[in-house]
Amino acid sequence: MILTTTESVPGREIRETIGLVRGSTVRAAHAGTDVQAWLKNLVGGEIEEYTKLLAEAREQALDRLEAEAHARGADAVVGLHFSSCEIASGAAEFLAYGTAVKLVPRKS
Amino acid sequence: MNEREPSADELLAMAYADGELLGTERAHFEQRLAAEPALAREVAQLKRLEVLARHAAPPEPMDHEWERLARSGGQRGLWSAGWLFFGAGVLGLAAWGLDCLECSQASWVPKLLIPLAILGAALLVGAAVRARVRTLRYDPYRDVKR
Numbered sequence: 001m002i003l004t005t006t007e008s009v010p011g012r013e014i015r016e017t018i019g020l021v022r023g024s025t026v027r028a029a030h031a032g033t034d035v036q037a038w039l040k041n042l043v044g045g046e047i048e049e050y051t052k053l054l055a056e057a058r059e060q061a062l063d064r065l066e067a068e069a070h071a072r073g074a075d076a077v078v079g080l081h082f083s084s085c086e087i088a089s090g091a092a093e094f095l096a097y098g099t100a101v102k103l104v105p106r107k108s
Numbered sequence: 109m110n111e112r113e114p115s116a117d118e119l120l121a122m123a124y125a126d127g128e129l130l131g132t133e134r135a136h137f138e139q140r141l142a143a144e145p146a147l148a149r150e151v152a153q154l155k156r157l158e159v160l161a162r163h164a165a166p167p168e169p170m171d172h173e174w175e176r177l178a179r180s181g182g183q184r185g186l187w188s189a190g191w192l193f194f195g196a197g198v199l200g201l202a203a204w205g206l207d208c209l210e211c212s213q214a215s216w217v218p219k220l221l222i223p224l225a226i227l228g229a230a231l232l233v234g235a236a237v238r239a240r241v242r243t244l245r246y247d248p249y250r251d252v253k254r
Contacts, residue, residue: 001127027249030240032191048174048254056249059159070127 001066002076003098009076011106018072018100023064027057028091037090050092057094058082065096074100117147125154149245156248163253202226 002009029037029049037049061082069077080098087093114122123129124137141148177183206226209219244250 046170051254052252055252055254059162059252060249063155063159067127 001070001074002103003062003066003080004076004078005080007079009078009103012076012103013106014078014101015104016102018069018074018102020097021065021068021072021074021077021100022095022097023061023066023068024093024095025057025060025064026087026091026093027053027060028088029053034090054084054092054094057084057092058096061094061096065098069098069100072100073102075103076101118150121147121150121154125151125158152246152248156251159248160251 008014033049033053037047040047040049065077065080077098077100080096083095083097085093120129120137124134124141129137141151206223209222212219
């Protein structure tokens, strides 16, 4: 499965547009992590706990998007975007969305 | 080399995790996943490896220092002592609060309801922890770092 932020895939043509696919998740860190993150917030620098939380959410949202695209028979998802917002303090919501398409090799 | 051949179920789990099972084969495998926790764990483990394989970037310079800190006895001691004192303080305060309540002139209503609320909160936290522990092994994203 090709996932790309561009609107087309080099060397391929879009044969069919299947439609919007998306994957989202909301993940939280446990209270102990929040306390450690709060302490790091006092002294500055990267808050690794929240970097990890955001990365977990991103990967899960991406996997859900890919699973939906696969289930709908897509070869690729083009125009992939990420969006995030905060639903609850210490929780990360991640939404990945794009357009599922079927591809054929480009005729030269 | 003494690598064993993957079993039929392991091959099916690999195909499922890679999105290669289709139609009735996929539906049948998903029915088995619902009924066989060991098979679901196998798929989660394969998914976890796939997620980790996406992050093939080399470590950053600061990572080595974080690792040294994590191994350092002084740093671990500080964190452990901090959590220990904090936990003991919170539990002690709760016990002291309950004791004060018990000895106070308050009516039986708060004497009954406040411990009941604390017990309820503890049970809710216990239920949330139990659910997380039970599902942790099926979460392939728990080792993602950044």
